[in-house]
Amino acid sequence: MTTPTELDLTRASTFVEHDAHAFWRDVRKHRPVYWHDGDPGFWVVARHADVLACYTDVRSLSSARGTVLDVLLSGGDSAGGQMLAVTDRPRHRELRNLMLRAFSPRVLGTVEEKVVERTSRLIRTVTRRGRFDFAADVAEHIPMNTICDLLSVPEADREKLLRWNKLALSSDDAEADRLDSLEARNEIIGYFMDVARHRRSDPGDDMISMIATAEAGGRPLTLEEVALNCYSLVLGGDESSRVSAICAVKAFAEHPAQWQALREGTAALDTAVEEVLRWATPAMHFARTATRDLRIGDRQVRAGDIVTLWNTSANNDEEVFDRPRRFDPARSPNKHLSFGHGPHFCVGAFLGRAELRALLSALVESVAEIEVCGEPAPIYSNFLNGHASLPVAFH
Numbered sequence: 497m498t499t500p501t502e503l504d505l506t507r508a509s510t511f512v513e514h515d516a517h518a519f520w521r522d523v524r525k526h527r528p529v530y531w532h533d534g535d536p537g538f539w540v541v542a543r544h545a546d547v548l549a550c551y552t553d554v555r556s557l558s559s560a561r562g563t564v565l566d567v568l569l570s571g572g573d574s575a576g577g578q579m580l581a582v583t584d585r586p587r588h589r590e591l592r593n594l595m596l597r598a599f600s601p602r603v604l605g606t607v608e609e610k611v612v613e614r615t616s617r618l619i620r621t622v623t624r625r626g627r628f629d630f631a632a633d634v635a636e637h638i639p640m641n642t643i644c645d646l647l648s649v650p651e652a653d654r655e656k657l658l659r660w661n662k663l664a665l666s667s668d669d670a671e672a673d674r675l676d677s678l679e680a681r682n683e684i685i686g687y688f689m690d691v692a693r694h695r696r697s698d699p700g701d702d703m704i705s706m707i708a709t710a711e712a713g714g715r716p717l718t719l720e721e722v723a724l725n726c727y728s729l730v731l732g733g734d735e736s737s738r739v740s741a742i743c744a745v746k747a748f749a750e751h752p753a754q755w756q757a758l759r760e761g762t763a764a765l766d767t768a769v770e771e772v773l774r775w776a777t778p779a780m781h782f783a784r785t786a787t788r789d790l791r792i793g794d795r796q797v798r799a800g801d802i803v804t805l806w807n808t809s810a811n812n813d814e815e816v817f818d819r820p821r822r823f824d825p826a827r828s829p830n831k832h833l834s835f836g837h838g839p840h841f842c843v844g845a846f847l848g849r850a851e852l853r854a855l856l857s858a859l860v861e862s863v864a865e866i867e868v869c870g871e872p873a874p875i876y877s878n879f880l881n882g883h884a885s886l887p888v889a890f891h
């Protein structure tokens with residue numbers, strides 16, 4: 497692994513081939529906001545303070561053309577203005593209020609109970625097995641089932657949703673085809689359009705029925721809007737939670753003293769969850785498009801420019817985190833930006849945290865030592881950070 501002075505942030509393999517942390521340290525120090533050449537090029541924002549300010553400045557920085565670099569470079573997000581994450585005010589506020597109503601404490605409480613029950617069952621099963629792949633045998637089964645519980649998706653459909661979603665977002669394969677990824681995304685939206693149509697005519701008390709029959713801004717959502725906003729939960733909630741669970745196990749396996757601290761209660765479960773989120777930074781960046789000229793740091797950004805906000809750098813900014821490359825489950829305060837910030841702050845943060853808490857709690861109860869017993873397979877992506885497999889044994 498080399499420590500480069502220049503990285504091509506558009507390539508999926510960049511983050512597998514290089515030590516990006518050394519790169520970001522250098523960027524934060526010498527050129528915290530810089531222009532990345534390309535066709536089109538884009539701004540790169542690396543410091544915590546600047547990333548935070550950009551997340552907050554929704555007047556100058558729009559989400560509606562897309563929020564992921566790849567999507568913006570290939571012409572923008574066709575769901576813009578319809579799907580929560582890629583919508584600006586005032587529509588964003590209307591959609592977000594509707595979604596937040598659907599995330600009622602009663603619904604979340606029931607889903608969390610199922611997460612705790614499912615996670616401890618999975619951990620008990622694999623612990624008896626000796627060596628296994630934590631990604632395939634545990635991590636893969638938690639987030640998608642959580643979102644499907646939230647949306648009342650039938651068990652029989654869950655496997656294919658997971659497969660499509662893996663294709664739509666990232667890949668374990670360096671040569672992944674962009675067309676496959678678009679096709680998978682269309683499959684998911686088509687699936688939810690069908691479900692939404694049925695539930696609109698025959699509603700139950702699940703989240704899709706609620707979104708399909710509620711009004712936002714004085715009118716019901718179109719079927720496509722319902723489908724896109726269900727998809728946004730799958731998109732937002734599956735892979736990010738999955739890679740953070742994998743990262744949690746890998747981090748504690750590589751830091752046995754910290755694992756003992758957690759088991760003995762020297763480090764609290766809640767601070768450990770936050771440190772795992774910082775350490776994992778599942779979404780390496782989010783992106784915006786400038787709607788007017790603005791200054792970011794000491795650089796002048798023009799209307800129409802793409803601006804990328806690198807959470808992975810912000811979460812390791814020495815100005816905010818003491819010894820950032822130290823994995824410290826007792827770290828407090830921990831102002832990581834893994835869930836973003838401001839008006840688009842992750843609506844699933846409660847569930848993301850609940851999933852990690854359930855995992856750590858189940859592990860603390862039954863696992864004395866975590867051993868990584870093979871080479872983990874990396875994910876090839878410039879968006880999603882982490883591993884696609886993790887061979888381990890729990891002792």
Ligand code: HEM
Pocket residue numbers: 551559563580581582592643728729730732733734736737740777778779782783833834835836837839840841842843844845847848849
């Ligand atoms: C937004 C990360 C879990 C659904 C976001 C954003 C981040 C993020 C960084 C802000 C995007 C932006 O500013 O453009 C994560 C991480 C998770 C996680 C790291 C797990 C560890 C979830 C879950 C769900 C979810 C479980 C659904 C149940 C969403 C949605 C948005 C969002 C719908 C868009 C919110 C908006 O634009 O108002 N997430 N997320 N996320 N997340 Fe999550």
